[in-house]
Amino acid sequence: MFAAPALLFYAVFVLRPLFLTIQFSLYKWNGIGPSTWVGLSNYGKIFSDPDLYVTILHAFELIIYFSLVPVVLGLVVASAIRRISQSRMAVVSRTVLFLPQVIPLVAAGITWTWLFSTTGLVNQLLSAIGLRGVTRAWLGDFDTALPAVGVIGAWVQIGLCTLLLLAGMSKIDPALYESARMDGAGPVREFRSITVPALRQEIGVCVTVTVISALASFDIIYISTQGGPGNSTMVPGLEIFYLAFSDRQVGVASALAVALMVLVLVVILPIQWLTREQS
Amino acid sequence: MITSRRESLLGRVLLILLMVVTLLPFVTLFVTALHPSGTYPSGLSWPSSPQWGNFGRAFTAANMGQLLWSSVLIVAGVVPISLLLGTMAGFAFGHLRMPGHRIVYLVVVLGLTLPFEGVITPLYYQVRDFGLLNTRWAIILPLIGLFMPFSVLWMRAHFVGMPGDLSEAAQVDGANTWQLFVRIHVPLARPAVSSLAILLFLWTWNQFLLAIVLVDDPAKRTMAGALGAFQGQWGTDIPLLCAGSLLILTPTLVVFLIFQRRFVAALLQGSVKG
Numbered sequence: 189m190f191a192a193p194a195l196l197f198y199a200v201f202v203l204r205p206l207f208l209t210i211q212f213s214l215y216k217w218n219g220i221g222p223s224t225w226v227g228l229s230n231y232g233k234i235f236s237d238p239d240l241y242v243t244i245l246h247a248f249e250l251i252i253y254f255s256l257v258p259v260v261l262g263l264v265v266a267s268a269i270r271r272i273s274q275s276r277m278a279v280v281s282r283t284v285l286f287l288p289q290v291i292p293l294v295a296a297g298i299t300w301t302w303l304f305s306t307t308g309l310v311n312q313l314l315s316a317i318g319l320r321g322v323t324r325a326w327l328g329d330f331d332t333a334l335p336a337v338g339v340i341g342a343w344v345q346i347g348l349c350t351l352l353l354l355a356g357m358s359k360i361d362p363a364l365y366e367s368a369r370m371d372g373a374g375p376v377r378e379f380r381s382i383t384v385p386a387l388r389q390e391i392g393v394c395v396t397v398t399v400i401s402a403l404a405s406f407d408i409i410y411i412s413t414q415g416g417p418g419n420s421t422m423v424p425g426l427e428i429f430y431l432a433f434s435d436r437q438v439g440v441a442s443a444l445a446v447a448l449m450v451l452v453l454v455v456i457l458p459i460q461w462l463t464r465e466q467s
Numbered sequence: 468m469i470t471s472r473r474e475s476l477l478g479r480v481l482l483i484l485l486m487v488v489t490l491l492p493f494v495t496l497f498v499t500a501l502h503p504s505g506t507y508p509s510g511l512s513w514p515s516s517p518q519w520g521n522f523g524r525a526f527t528a529a530n531m532g533q534l535l536w537s538s539v540l541i542v543a544g545v546v547p548i549s550l551l552l553g554t555m556a557g558f559a560f561g562h563l564r565m566p567g568h569r570i571v572y573l574v575v576v577l578g579l580t581l582p583f584e585g586v587i588t589p590l591y592y593q594v595r596d597f598g599l600l601n602t603r604w605a606i607i608l609p610l611i612g613l614f615m616p617f618s619v620l621w622m623r624a625h626f627v628g629m630p631g632d633l634s635e636a637a638q639v640d641g642a643n644t645w646q647l648f649v650r651i652h653v654p655l656a657r658p659a660v661s662s663l664a665i666l667l668f669l670w671t672w673n674q675f676l677l678a679i680v681l682v683d684d685p686a687k688r689t690m691a692g693a694l695g696a697f698q699g700q701w702g703t704d705i706p707l708l709c710a711g712s713l714l715i716l717t718p719t720l721v722v723f724l725i726f727q728r729r730f731v732a733a734l735l736q737g738s739v740k741g
Contacts, residue, residue: 190563190648194556194615195571201590201612202578208589219592265485268478277482283727284486287493289734290723291716292673292691298698298712299492302499302705309495309511347489348734355735404582407675407691411698425584425676432588433680441588449585456580 206449212442219438230443239419240444243427244451246334247403250423253338254345254402259394261342262349267375267383270357285347293344297411300340301327304412327413333421340408345401349394356390357383392463396456403452424448500525500710507705518706525710529697530686535718537603538672538690544607545671546664549618552611554660557622558648562629572623578616583676586613594681605681606689610671618663621737625659626652662733665726672719690715 213230217223234240272278288296303309304326311323326336360382368378384391406425409415415422415430424444431441494511501517502508504524525531559565560572590609591600599605629652637647653660671689678692685696694715701707723730 190559190644191556191565191568191571191619194552194619195575197552197608197612198575198578198615201593201609202581202586202615203574205586205589205593206581208593209586212589265481268481270478271475272478272482277479281482281486282731283724284489286723286727286731286734287489287720290669290719290730292675292694292719294673294675294691294694294698295712295716296492298694298708299496302709303492303495307507309491312511343488343492346485350485351731352735400580400582404584406584410675410679411695425582428584428588429676429680432591438588445585445588448582449580452580452582453577 209442209445209449212438213446215439217438218436219432220436223439226439230439231447233440234443234447239422240427240440242419243422243424243444244447246421247405247423247448247451249334250338250341250402250405251399253335254341254405255395255398257338257342258345258349258398259353259391261346262353262394263379263384263387263391265350266353266357267379269354273354273358282351285351287347288344289348293407294411296340296344297408300336300343300408301412304336327421328417330417330420333413333417337405337409337412337421340412341402341405344408345398349398352394353387353390356387360386388463392459395459395463399455399459400452403448403455424451496709496713500706500713502706504707505704521706521710522714525707525714528701528707529693529711529714531714533686534688534690534693534715537687537693538718541603541606541610541689542668542671544603545610545614546667548607549611549614549667550660550664553615553618553663554622554653554656555648556615556619557624557626558652560619561623561626562631562634562652563644572619575616575619578613579620581613581616583613587676587680590677591680600681601683601687603682603687606674606677609677609681610674614667614670617737618667621663621666622656622659625656629655662729662736665730665733666737668722669719669730690718 214225214227215223216226216230269278269281305311306323306325310326314320314323324332326332364382364386365378368382373381404425405423406429409421409423409426410429413421415426425448428441428445428448431437431444435441491511498511498513499508500521501519502514502521503516503518504521508514556575560568594600594605594609599608633651634647637651642650673691674689675691675695678688679695682688682692685693688696694712697711697715698708701711
């Protein structure tokens with residue numbers, strides 16, 4: 189009885205739309221007129237139309253920036269500051285590093301759009317160190333737009349990852365490090381043999397959170413590039429939005445939505461299973 | 468000892484570097500906002516005559532007063548209802564454990580991985596059929612449902628850790644389940660509830676997708692949703708856009724700085740549990 193109202197909200201605003209998405213995905217519908225049953229052909233379209241399946245590839249490429257870079261850098265930084273984690277500077281850094289998590293992603297998008305523009309800070313810095321040759325409108329260039337969007341995501345996630353991993357490290361017994369030192373292990377060996385294995389669960393959390401944010405990215409890209417130039421930064425989340433609400437192809441949009449949800453589950457469940465197994 | 472001092476120096480340098488990278492975008496935003504409106508300032512440069520008035524102009528242009536009020540109304544709708552229902556459900560799953568709770572809980576928790584884009588299309592038609600399109604309820608009601616998996620998970624984690632003796636003692640004294648919940652368990656759950664409140668506030672305030680799809684009028688959206696419209700309207704006036712963005716992210720920053728300890732703890736725990 190206590191769970192009933194919560195379950196009601198969940199059923200009406202999550203489960204029902206979920207089933208409707210699956211249902212819509214089997215029809216051709218413009219959102220207004222009558223719909224026609226088309227079976228699985230919307231799914232066929234996703235995997236045959238390059239404009240659509242490329243969005244999924246982009247989402248995977250974003251995992252490198254949203255997930256891999258923050259987790260690896262987070263690990264490096266966290267283990268470098270492990271020793272000074274009680275100092276004043278580390279306390280201040282907790283606040284500072286969290287700022288990108290607190291502001292709306294849209295604001296991060298606007299800020300970085302400006303940083304990446306022709307007259308923005310990124311180009312200014314590059315010119316200052318003698319790299320005027322590579323300056324460009326980073327978000328407007330077919331080759332650099334997706335990595336540039338990725339950098340925005342990395343900027344948002346790195347603080348969270350660093351602090352999560354640092355919190356995990358504080359639970360490791362310092363005696364382990366001491367005895368490793370005694371046995372002549374250097375910092376690299378220490379990192380590989382003690383830190384990383386002990387942080388299995390925290391790494392799992394970082395990877396899960398950031399991978400979902402990469403696959404389901406929307407806000408940053410909507411604001412900074414709108415999928416462009418051309419189709420070069422289009423991701424599934426944004427494509428669903430355009431298909432459903434501008435192109436009025438509700439069926440295809442829903443099929444892509446189902447594909448996205450399945451994709452997230454397929455990627456996340458093994459990560460969860462791998463990192464929680466032994467805990 | 469020498470190695471460890473060198474390592475701690477390296478640590479400090481890395482940490483400072485990371486903080487600079489984190490803060491630099493905010494600094495640029497601020498400096499650019501002070502340039503005369505309509506100009507194209509270059510990167511990071513202090514203007515010859517700082518235009519503090521830009522913030523005032525952005526405040527009026529973005530209709531900030533109304534936006535703040537709108538976001539507050541939306542938060543006031545989402546957070547209390549989510550807290551109440553989430554706590555009740557968490558109590559049911561974590562403490563009462565009625566038959567079949569495992570299966571139902573699993574179905575709820577699977578919702579944690581759900582990208583909102585996955586259900587946004589049917590949500591639009593559903594909200595339209597309810598006649599709620601372009602009202603704040605169009606954001607409030609779906610968000611309560613979409614945040615429910617997390618709220619339930621969070622509160623269940625709290626109630627699982629509560630000793631069963633507590634309830635037995637109360638039941639011996641003749642308390643029914645509702646009294647048990649309200650008199651004993653809710654007061655004890657206060658820390659968990661307040662952390663959840665912080666997270667829900669933040670996610671509601673920053674919600675973008677639902678705001679732009681379900682509400683056309685920026686003045687009835689969340690802060691983040693309104694920022695999208697502001698960019699569309701003033702996107703070419705960079706100093707004004709920067710001033711507007713700063714204003715729009717100020718409220719969360721202020722709340723964050725006031726409650727930062729709780730915030731950091733809640734966010735760290737939140738991602739571990741999620």
